[in-house]
Structures are given as structure tokens and as C-alpha cells.
Amino acid sequence: MELSLLLQKIMEKHSLNQTSFAKVINSTQAQVSDWLSGKSKPSYENLRSIVKEFNIDGNDILNVERKQKENKFTNVELFAGAGGLALGLEQAGFDNLLSNDFDKDSCNTLKINRPNWNIMCEPIEDLSNRNLLEMLNLKEGDLDLLSGGYPCQSFSYAGKRLGLNDIRGTMFYYYAKVLEQLKPKMFLAENVKGLVNHDGGKTLATMINVFEEIGYRVQYKVLNAWNYGVAEKRERIVIIGIRNDLNINFEYPKPHEYKPVLRDVLKNVPISEGAKYPQSKKEVFDLVPPGGCWRDLPDDVARAYMKGSYKLGGGKTGIARRISWDEPSLTILCSPCMKQTDRCHPDESRPFTVRESARIQSFPDDWQFCGSMLNQYKQIGNAVPVNFAKEIGLAIIKALKEVK
Numbered sequence: 001m002e003l004s005l006l007l008q009k010i011m012e013k014h015s016l017n018q019t020s021f022a023k024v025i026n027s028t029q030a031q032v033s034d035w036l037s038g039k040s041k042p043s044y045e046n047l048r049s050i051v052k053e054f055n056i057d058g059n060d061i062l063n064v065e066r067k068q069k070e071n072k073f074t075n076v077e078l079f080a081g082a083g084g085l086a087l088g089l090e091q092a093g094f095d096n097l098l099s100n101d102f103d104k105d106s107c108n109t110l111k112i113n114r115p116n117w118n119i120m121c122e123p124i125e126d127l128s129n130r131n132l133l134e135m136l137n138l139k140e141g142d143l144d145l146l147s148g149g150y151p152c153q154s155f156s157y158a159g160k161r162l163g164l165n166d167i168r169g170t171m172f173y174y175y176a177k178v179l180e181q182l183k184p185k186m187f188l189a190e191n192v193k194g195l196v197n198h199d200g201g202k203t204l205a206t207m208i209n210v211f212e213e214i215g216y217r218v219q220y221k222v223l224n225a226w227n228y229g230v231a232e233k234r235e236r237i238v239i240i241g242i243r244n245d246l247n248i249n250f251e252y253p254k255p256h257e258y259k260p261v262l263r264d265v266l267k268n269v270p271i272s273e274g275a276k277y278p279q280s281k282k283e284v285f286d287l288v289p290p291g292g293c294w295r296d297l298p299d300d301v302a303r304a305y306m307k308g309s310y311k312l313g314g315g316k317t318g319i320a321r322r323i324s325w326d327e328p329s330l331t332i333l334c335s336p337c338m339k340q341t342d343r344c345h346p347d348e349s350r351p352f353t354v355r356e357s358a359r360i361q362s363f364p365d366d367w368q369f370c371g372s373m374l375n376q377y378k379q380i381g382n383a384v385p386v387n388f389a390k391e392i393g394l395a396i397i398k399a400l401k402e403v404k
Helices: 003-013 018-024 029-037 044-054 058-062 086-094 102-113 171-182 198-214 279-285 299-311 354-361 373-382 386-400
Strands: 073-080 096-099 146-148 186-192 216-224 233-244
Touching: 003 018, 003 029, 003 044, 073 086, 073 171, 073 354, 086 096, 086 146, 086 386, 102 373, 146 171, 171 198, 186 354, 186 386, 198 216, 198 233, 233 386, 354 373
Parallel strands: 073 096, 073 146, 146 186
Antiparallel strands: 186 233, 216 233
16 A cells, blocks of 8 residues: 555544644645655654554554565665765665764755655764664664765774774764664765775775674775766765675676766756855956966966965865866865865856855755855765766665565
8 A cells, every 4th residue: 555545544534634634743734735646755753643643553654665665775874964875876766764964954954855754863873872773663684775974084003903892983883883783785885085095094994894794795996976977076985885695796887988077067057155256366266267277377376376385296286276168077075165176167266156066966956955055065065976876876776686
């Protein structure tokens, strides 16, 4: 039975119309109408209210759609941020059972865009101490995928192979702790490329050892989002784990032949707020051509703008960098105005706006971001590009289908 039909039966049994039903569960008539038409789904809070107010078996209503299709893939996401990874996985075919982040603006972003998702806004330290199996009505091993990008942190080494108990207090520890509790069929961890060589490779080696200790065989690869429908040079390590009892194989997605550039993605972008350069900086960028950087400035201007950095070694090509229409953006960062990592609009002497940054990260235009302008930039810069996440999700589902 579909969820919409189950709700209709509840209303008929209690002689309620949409308005009166909505009032009982502290919702709105418009939301109830969307649920009945299949346009959206009730949030977990709504479902809990229905269970409580109408004395229904929670298993019946919380699992009704999960049982509808045998080939339904589920995921739980940690460090969810603004939802780039979760949205891409949804587009690939995953049903998001839980998304967690500690940042309130990020959680509000998730809630306003996916009111039917189960969004929890609490520190990962607290979430990892919950009985997630009971809360999600799952058995150990039922979940298909645990996903998320935990912060990269060093560990204390004493010349030994570190295990789960040796890495307490790190964000990775709590990711691993949730993994150990849920024991999903697979896990996905996305992180910065620098993790590969972080602390001489010891940090990644420890992570892999912990994953193996929990019961997973692990593989990793550095991928560039530009190869997967994203107009951005963004290299990230993608770590994949498969539970040891499953005889399945995972292959990373193959790069696309078509690689988009800014001209392809920044057409008719909705107007939005955006950061601005101070007048002195704007005057410098007025002298930089599309595709150029500080090297294209008159020498006296470059020296005055770069100050001590002018004499340092290295290319420093991120300074006074104006992106061309015919190239992808450099990696979108959390702050749009950092002097060492500028990404200037091709034509105008300004950073990309919030919505332009979101387009580059392949978020759809209807995906809203909550919080201050600077926090919106931060959410977008921290996100996994949606198209990139979708391609990885499709590859994971291909592997999971060997189980189902």
C-alpha cells in the first residue's frame, strides 16, 4: 500500500478532511494535499505525530514506502552541509533516511529544500551515541550506504597501527563509530585531495586500517569533478568501502567526454546577492583580462597589490585570478574574496554571486540556501558538487544491484 493511500484510509476512518487532519498533526492543509497527491512526503516528525495521534503501529507507517519496492536503496548522511552530496545521491536513486549536521544554517537549508527528509541538527558526538538502528527502525546491515565528508585531522602516532579506540575525539572517529553501529553494505567518504599525503600518508593509512577493523574492504581514488558534468576543477579523494561479507565490485565512474566550462553553466543565472571587491581591488581587476592573473598586471601595480607575496617563490596564479568563459572555474571556496585564491567573474570585476557559485557547484536554481550571505557562500564552498555526487551514486547503485 502506498503511503498516500494509507493516509487516506486514516482520514476516512476518523471522518476527517484534509484541513481537520492537518490540524490534528500540527501541519497544514497544503502539505496534506501534497502528501495525498504524491508531490511530497511527510517528514519524520509528521509521521511520528500521525503514529501518536491515531494510535497506529509505527512499523506500518514508517516502513510503508520502503517496503513498496524491493529494489529501494537507502542512505544515511553525516556532515551533510548544504546537501550537495545527499541531493546527488537522491538523483542517483537513493532514499535519504537521515541527514545530520551541527550547523543550524545548513540544517535549515536542508529542511527548506527537503521537508520530507529526516534532518537532525546536532553535534556528531551526540548523534554517534544514539541508538540509530532503533531510531531508523533498521536492523544491523539493512542500510545500503553511509555517506559523508568528515574533516581531515591528524592522529597521535606511536609507531603502531592505530585502531578505532586510538582515534577518539576526531570527527573521523564518530563517522567510524556510526559505521560500526549501522554496518551498511557500503560507505562513501569524500575528502580533500590533500588527505592522500596528509602527515606523510599516515592519516589515510590509519583511516583505512580502522575501516578494515570494522569489517570493510576499502578502495580510494582522486577524482576531478570537471570530468563529471561540473564546470569546476575540483579534485577530491573518494573513499569507498564494501562490507566483507558481500561479494560485489565497485568501479569508479568513467570520465565524461564532454567537460563543461563557465559559458555552459552561467546562462540566465537568477539574480542574487554577492560579495563585492573594495574599490582599490576592483581597479586592479579592471586591468586583468579573462583567463589572466597578477602576471598580466603592470609591474608596479602587481608589486603594490601583492606586497610581500610578490617576492615569494611559486606561480601564485590564484592571486588576481579572473576566470575565462571558456574554462572551468577553479575550486569554489568558502570565502569569495581571499586574496590568495581569487575567482573573479569573466566580464565584471567582482566575485561570483551566491547563485553563480551554486550553478558552478551544479546545484539546481530552486535549491535555497539559508543564513547570511557569507554563510551561504560557506555552505556552497563546502558542498560536494551535485552532478559529481550523482555519478558516484550511480556507480554505487550499480555495485549494490549485485546484492539485490
